[in-house]
Amino acid sequence: MWTSFSSLRMIPSCELEVASLVDFGTLVANSKVYFKEIRIINHGKAPGIFKTDYQGQLPILMSPASGVVEAKSSMILRVNFCADQPRIVNELAKVSLQGCPDIHFSIKAHVVEQIIELLNMNSDKKLECIRFGSVFFGTSKIEQAVLYNNSPESINWVAIIQDDSVGGEMGTNIRQRTDVALNNLTYLNKIKNIDITNFISCVPNEGTLLPYQKVIITFCFSPKLVFDGKKDIDPSHRQDYAVFLRFESVGSKDGFLRNDNYKTIKSDQFQKVELALTGSGLPVLLHFDPGEVLNFTPCFMGERSDILCIVQNRSKSLPVTYRFQKTAHFKIDPEKGKIDEGCIQNVMCSFIPHQIGNFKVKQVIDIIGPVADENLQSSSMKPFYHIYLEFNSICKPFTKKVVMKINPGISPLITNPIGHLVVSDLENYKVQAPVAMLQSARTHIHDHRTNEESMKDALIAFPNDRAASIRSEDNRKHFRTIFTKIPRHTYVDPDFAYTDFEKLEKKAHKNYYDNYIKYLRSVRLQKEEERKCMYSYDYTDIGIEPASGLKSPSLSEVEIEESQSSAECLIKANQLLSTKKIASKEMESLERKVPKGLKAYPSTLHEKYDCNLILTPKQIHQVIVGKDI
Structure with a gap:
């Protein structure tokens, strides 16, 4: 009996072991298949057989369904679960192990929606609408919000503006009557x-x-005036905008998740969030009294002429910040300021001439406001609009009698540097003046010393140029007085006069640049001659008559499409996608003919570059899957 018992204990057997829990954790309902791996371990000395069985209604699959685990080894059992819709999963699956009673292990998961939320900057409340309010055309209004991924999985998102949705307004004046709007x-x-x-x-x-990441989103509203054919800008040019902006995850364009065992479930209501944007664009309405053309009273130099201009801001919604640009001979007080909505500002415009003549100038008024920077995330105060006023006036000259005896041969024609005292009978002396210089050669009464050789090429110095004689003068020029013919003394300051070496250096420097300019001129003329020879007309008659039936070659469809695609401007990095653009591109892509032969591998450098590109979420969202070839 002892012997038989011992022999039974020595028979090899299997000893199988498996985990009792499979927990997938928190998942996103995106119809993806998730899996967990558990091990079936055989601690025995003989192979063991196992078999799995799941009788539930959820998309759970275990593989392999059955198998053999070798002695002292293990086998991986893969549990697959499809997260098709939000739910709390707590299912039991049975595993039959050889030599052991059946084991029930638990399969748990928490499937949640992939939620995108748009929150307020100041609080965590959901944001549904951003009201930019009224802004001037050419200025910008910036608002911010927080985009929040309230799900346990990363998400690629893109923003799309819905410019074809019901209830949207694109530049219409909602305060205008219907019959007036339909008239235009x-x-x-x-x-x-x-x-x-x-x-x-x-x-x-x-x-x-x-x-669970948050990112700050910046919205910028920059309205531009769309002209309606009217020359005069009035309050009817108001343009109101109401559009909807959608943030959605990439891949949820259709919004349907399909499962073979269950009916189609629409589950994209949490995978996108919609935001309403409203704003109005207004024109700058400034009225000037007495008008935009100011005629100042003519005045003399040193005097002034004033006109009081009343500037009225006719806008009832926005204040206007202005700044007058500086203009010569005119002064504005105050030069800059701010006019509240519906208010007026008294501006004193003054004409203060500094020279004689007729003046007709344009006075530029800068209208200053917040203008978006290049990054579209901040704004700065800049001029965005200009108004032009016309200033007209005359500065009259005036004359005075010169209280002195005129001697046109000696005295200068103008007796002071600013020209107030002008000789009134100047016309009588234009032919004869200066008489003293012309008649000096005939008189010898004042001659003291005569040296014909030294004074042969001398220039005449007037008596009133003594102040100018003390200067660095050219040594090659000689001066003498009118009557005495004595050489004029010219003082040369040695501290400022050129030395002989400096004179040679200056002359060499001048010759160098003269030669350089001559060389450039010769090169330019040579190029012009070559250009004339290149584009010269050939007068040889080859027998071709104008308009004799020659036609340009017709382009193929492929060449036309390539030219159109190259002419289309690419979407900028900061530019939004719109539903109209996506729809037109989709229609164009679906109607485009696809060649029968498709390349399996890229051959050209451009194709290889395109194949190596990593598409952004915006580019992926524009991918269109069309019909089969």
């Missing part, structure tokens, strides 16, 4: 085709959010 059909057709992405921007407008 040209303007209505024009605003239908405006690109709203040029007025509203969002930075950043694409990216990747990590689990």
Whole structure:
């Protein structure tokens, strides 16, 4: 009996072991298949057989369904779960192990929605609308919000402006009567085709959010005036905008998740968030009394002429900050200021001439406001609009009698440097003056010393140029007095006069640049001659008559598409996607003919470069899957 018992104990057997819990944790309902691996361990000395069984209704699959675990080894059992919809999973699966009773292990998971939220900057409340209010055309209004990924998985997102949604307003004046608006059909057709992405921007407008990460989004509203054909700008040029901006995860364009075992479930209501944006663009309305053309009373130099100009801000919504640019001979007081909505400002415009003549100038008025910087995330105060006033006036000259006896042969024609005292009978002496210089050679009464050789090429010095004689003068020029013919003394200051070496150096320097300019001129003339020879007409008659039937070659469809694609401007980094643009590109792509033969591998450098590109979420969202070839 002892012997038989011992022999039973020596028979090899299997000893299988498996975990009792499979926990997937928190998952996102995006129809992805997640898996967990558990090990079935055999501690025995003989192979063991196992078999799995799941009788539930959830998309859970275990593989392999059965198998053999070798002695002193293990085998991986893979549990697959498809997170198709939000739910709390707590299922039991059975594993039959050889030589052991059946084991039930638990499968747990918490499936949540992939939620994108837009929160207020000051609080964690959800943001549904941003009201920019009223701004002048050419200025910008900036608001910020927080985009929040309230899910345990990273998400690629993109912002799309819905410019074709119901309830949107694109530049219409909502305060205008319907019959007046319908009267201007040209303007209505024009605003239908405006690109709203040029007025509203969002930075950043694409990216990747990590689990439970927040990012600050900057919205910029920069309205531009769309003219309706009217020359005069009035309050009717008001343009109101109401658009919707959608933030959505990349890949949720259709918004449907499909499962083979279950009906189609629409589950994208949390994968995107919609934001309303409203704002109005207003023109600058400044009225000037007595008008935009100011005629100042003529005055003499040193006097002034004033006009009181009343500037009225006719806008009832926004104040105006102005600044007068500086203009010669005119002065504005105050030069800059701020006029509140519906208020007036008295501005004193003065004409203070500093020279004689007629004046007709344009006075520029800068209207200053917040203008968005290049990054579209900040703004600075800059001139965004200019108003022009016209100033007209005359500065009259005046004359005085010269209280002195005129001697035009000796005295200068103008007796002071600023020209107030002008000789009134100057015309009588234009032919004869200066008489003393012309008649000096005939008189010899005052001659003291005569040296014909030294005074042969001498120049005549007037008596009143003594102050100018003390200067560094050219040694080659000689001066003598009018009557005595004595050489004029010229003082040369040795501290400022050129030395002989400096004179040679100056002359060499002048000759160098003279030669250099001559060389440049010769090169230019040579190039012009070569250009004439290159584009010269060939008068040889080859027998071709003008308009004799020659036609340009017709382009193929591929060449036309390539030229159109190259002419299209690419979407800028800060420019938003719009539903109209996506729809037009989708229609164009689906109607485009696809060649039968497709390349399996890139051959050209451009194709290789394109294949190595990593697409951004904005680019991925524009990928369109069309029909089969």
